[in-house]
Amino acid sequence: xxxxxxxxxxxxxxxxxxxxxxxxxxxxxxxxxxxxxxxxxxxxxxxxxxxxxxxxxxxxxxxxxxxxxxxxxxxxxxxxxxxxxxxxxxxxxxxxxxxxxxxxxxxxxxxxxxxxxxxxxxxxxxxxxxxxxxxxxxxxxxxxxxxxxxxxxxxxxxxxxxxxxxxxxxxxxxxxxxxxxxxxxxxxxxxxxxxxxxxxxxxxxxxxxxxxxxxxxxxxxxxxxxxxxxxxxxxxxxxxxxxxxxxxxxxxxxxxxxxxxxxxxxxxxxxxxxxxxxxxxxxxxxxxxxxxxxxxxxxxxxxxxxxxxxxxxxxxxxxxxxxxxxxxxxxxxxxxxxxxxxxxxxxxxxxxxxxxxxxxxxxxxxxxxxxxxxxxxxxxxxxxxxxxxxxxxxxxxxxxxxxxxxxxxxxxxxxxxxxxxxxxxxxxxxxxxxxxxxxxxxxxxxxxxxxxxxxxxxxxxxxxxxxxxxxxxxxxxxxxxxxxxxx
Numbered sequence: 364x365x366x367x368x369x370x371x372x373x374x375x376x377x378x379x380x381x382x383x384x385x386x387x388x389x390x391x392x393x394x395x396x397x398x399x400x401x402x403x404x405x406x407x408x409x410x411x412x413x414x415x416x417x418x419x420x421x422x423x424x425x426x427x428x429x430x431x432x433x434x435x436x437x438x439x440x441x442x443x444x445x446x447x448x449x450x451x452x453x454x455x456x457x458x459x460x461x462x463x464x465x466x467x468x469x470x471x472x473x474x475x476x477x478x479x480x481x482x483x484x485x486x487x488x489x490x491x492x493x494x495x496x497x498x499x500x501x502x503x504x505x506x507x508x509x510x511x512x513x514x515x516x517x518x519x520x521x522x523x524x525x526x527x528x529x530x531x532x533x534x535x536x537x538x539x540x541x542x543x544x545x546x547x548x549x550x551x552x553x554x555x556x557x558x559x560x561x562x563x564x565x566x567x568x569x570x571x572x573x574x575x576x577x578x579x580x581x582x583x584x585x586x587x588x589x590x591x592x593x594x595x596x597x598x599x600x601x602x603x604x605x606x607x608x609x610x611x612x613x614x615x616x617x618x619x620x621x622x623x624x625x626x627x628x629x630x631x632x633x634x635x636x637x638x639x640x641x642x643x644x645x646x647x648x649x650x651x652x653x654x655x656x657x658x659x660x661x662x663x664x665x666x667x668x669x670x671x672x673x674x675x676x677x678x679x680x681x682x683x684x685x686x687x688x689x690x691x692x693x694x695x696x697x698x699x700x701x702x703x704x705x706x707x708x709x710x711x712x713x714x715x716x717x718x719x720x721x722x723x724x725x726x727x728x729x730x731x732x733x734x735x736x737x738x739x740x741x742x743x744x745x746x747x748x749x750x751x752x753x754x755x756x757x758x759x760x761x762x763x764x765x766x767x768x769x770x771x772x773x774x775x776x777x778x779x780x781x782x783x784x785x786x787x788x789x790x791x792x793x794x795x796x797x798x799x800x801x802x803x804x805x806x807x808x809x810x811x812x813x814x815x816x817x818x819x820x821x822x823x824x825x826x827x828x829x830x831x832x833x834x835x836x837x838x839x840x841x842x843x844x845x846x847x848x849x850x
Contacts, residue, residue, distance in 0.1 A: 449512060460507070460570045547580075568592050610635055621820040724753065772805075
């Protein structure tokens with residue numbers, strides 16, 4: 364039997380080459396494995412970083428950076444979802460909008476750090492009062508919104524009432540004891556709206572009604588508010604163009620000396636006649652101007668027009684010692700207000716003594732040091748100052764002593780009851796005595812008949828204005844009245 368030949372062993376050189384090839388393949392595989400592992404780790408880290416970034420973006424998108432609670436975006440998304448659920452299941456849902464009353468005063472008086480801490484406290488207070496899935500979110504600034512699922516009309520009004528009451532209790536913030544009252548507006552699903560945005564709009568209108576009614580209160584949405592809101596919006600749009608369209612004018616009401624009825628000056632009163640809306644009462648459009656910021660350019664326009672009218676009357680020989688112009692809080696707080704007055708005097712050529720600026724008590728009571736600097740700058744210009752509606756605001760003997768005012772205007776609410784109400788007469792007596800003691804003149808507003816004028820004169824009042832003497836009149840008519848009365 365023939366045997367197979369035995370294979371010969373590889374040569375040493377070939378064995379060495381094979382071992383080297385094997386080692387190379389093994390090294391290559393290990394390196395590829397390591398590279399693959401590093402690639403997997405990098406991919407895992409990148410995925411983790413992206414997930415963390417997306418989570419942070421979601422947090423930033425839904426969380427208020429100041430309070431740490433829900434923001435408007437989260438409230439909007441969750442509110443829409445809760446409304447859809449309530450409509451599907453036929454359950455109740457309510458929305459409450461809340462706004463801190465006079466929050467700006469806290470920032471101005473105690474600083475923004477305290478103001479921020481107050482907002483954080485209010486956010487925490489609201490969150491404690493709502494169980495998930497309800498929401499208490501900061502919409503913007505000092506305005507909050509609550510979404511209350513399974514909450515009917517009685518539940519919503521009770522919730523708003525308790526919120527308003529709770530906000531009137533003092534809280535300690537950064538070492539300061541403060542009271543942060545708020546106002547609230549209430550709306551509920553079905554009667555007041557069928558989607559979340561409509562409910563928020565309704566609650567917001569009710570909130571504005573609560574603030575207009577004196578703050579520290581709550582109101583339920585009423586469909587009549589919608590037409591009022593639309594009216595305000597229409598007035599705002601129209602008022603922004605009223606000056607350019609020549610729709611605004613000034614009427615002038617004389618101020619007379621009570622002893623003989625001689626005219627000593629006039630008060631400039633803004634009037635607006637819109638071609639479609641008709642005559643818009645000042646009580647209606649002045650508030651719109653203040654809320655929208657239009658009061659600043661309107662105030663500048665009134666100031667310059669009144670001064671130009673005085674110059675024209677002076678050149679025509681019309682007897683008018685001065686023209687009084689009302690100054691809003693927003694105007695007075697402009698840091699350059701004295702420069703604006705000076706510029707108007709320069710442009711019109713009117714002397715400073717021909718102008719009198721009427722300020723409300725709240726203008727002087729807010730940020731007293733800044734107000735003092737502004738009044739001193741106006742006094743340096745030679746412009747007289749009067750306090751309008753005296754006795755109805757933040758009456759303080761301190762600012763009467765410190766601020767350079769020449770006249771106190773007694774509010775018409777006191778004047779109207781002179782001769783009929785002992786309390787009103789006592790207030791007039793006190794104001795007149797105070798003015799006399801401080802060397803100030805008094806101007807009684809809203810004098811309706813000669814009997815009132817005689818009683819006011821007997822009580823120490825020097826000047827008066829009202830229908831007993833003259834109504835507010837257009838410039839030409841007022842000039843004729845001044846000429847006749849000044850003879």
